[in-house]
Amino acid sequence: MNIAQETLSDRAHAMLRGDIVSGRLPPETRLRIAQLSETYGIGASPLREALSKLTAEFLVIFEAQRGFSVAPVSAEELRDISRVRCDLESEALQRAIAAGDDSWEAGIVAAFYALGKADTRRRENPSGGASDWEDKNRAFHEALVAACESPWLKRLRGLIYYQHERYRRISLTHPDPARDLQAEHQAIMDATLARDTPTAIRLSNAHIDRTTQAVLKVIA
Incomplete structure (x- = not known):
């Protein structure tokens, strides 16, 4: 070629x-x-x-x-993807927190700020701002684990992220007005920057699980 x-x-x-x-x-x-x-x-x-x-x-x-x-979608596959994503995300986040430096912290803060701006635009224009929000959301979650020293772990995490994102977008047809995604992201960021690994992992897993439950409702 x-x-x-x-x-x-x-x-x-x-x-x-x-x-x-x-x-x-x-x-x-x-x-x-x-x-x-x-x-x-x-x-x-x-x-x-x-x-x-x-x-x-x-x-x-x-x-x-x-x-x-x-590829088809199913509730059973979503549950499996979510479990695997939690495992990979937790391991990558733990390693990133252990190895992260000032530049890594600055990258997280910048990505969170960009995500907040995109979230505002999405609220003002749900249809037009959704794609930009997804890009900024992906960038934020990548920033959290950017300091992870394992290239293969990050590759596998990226692979499963796209699988989970495909399911997550299904839930956008029935958004939960009570859910504050930006607040969830800030809580994960704050725990990560504080180097509170157990809390950061717990909040990250809860964040993923809330999305999974929202998608399951739509699939059902």
């Missing part, structure tokens, strides 16, 4: 993953190469490369005679 094809493959991968995670491509949607090529303006070869990457990330499934389709 030449550089141009690789760039197109990366672009196709980013766009397809974004549309799958956001729900624009719903679970079990058939992913036909010709139709995708027309939609995204990208050739068949880079699209096949992108779909293969997404299959390895478990966001797409491939079946002989049927081709590619968006």
Whole structure:
């Protein structure tokens, strides 16, 4: 594959993953190469490369005679993903707190500030600000574990994060008005910056579990 094809493959991968995670491509949607090529303006070869990457990330499934389709969702899988995410997040957060320096702390504060601004915009314009909030939310959670010294742990955490995000976006169709996400984020940040590892992990797990329960209600 030449550089141009690789760039197109990366672009196709980013766009397809974004549309799958956001729900624009719903679970079990058939992913036909010709139709995708027309939609995204990208050739068949880079699209096949992108779909293969997404299959390895478990966001797409491939079946002989049927081709590619968006992975299905289920309550059982969500519970499993949430448990694994809690385990990975807890380990990564513990290591980050142990190794983090001033630069790491500053990164968390900056990410939280950006998330707060995005949260304000989302409240003012729920439909238009949702995507930006998701990006800032992901950046905040990545900032929390940025000082973790294990590249593989962070890779696995990132993989499961996208799986959980796909489910989380389902809950946006029935938001809980009583839930203050920014306050939850601040509590996690405060405990992390205070190097209170047990509290930071407990709050992080509770944050994930609240989202899981919200999604389960929608699925049910």
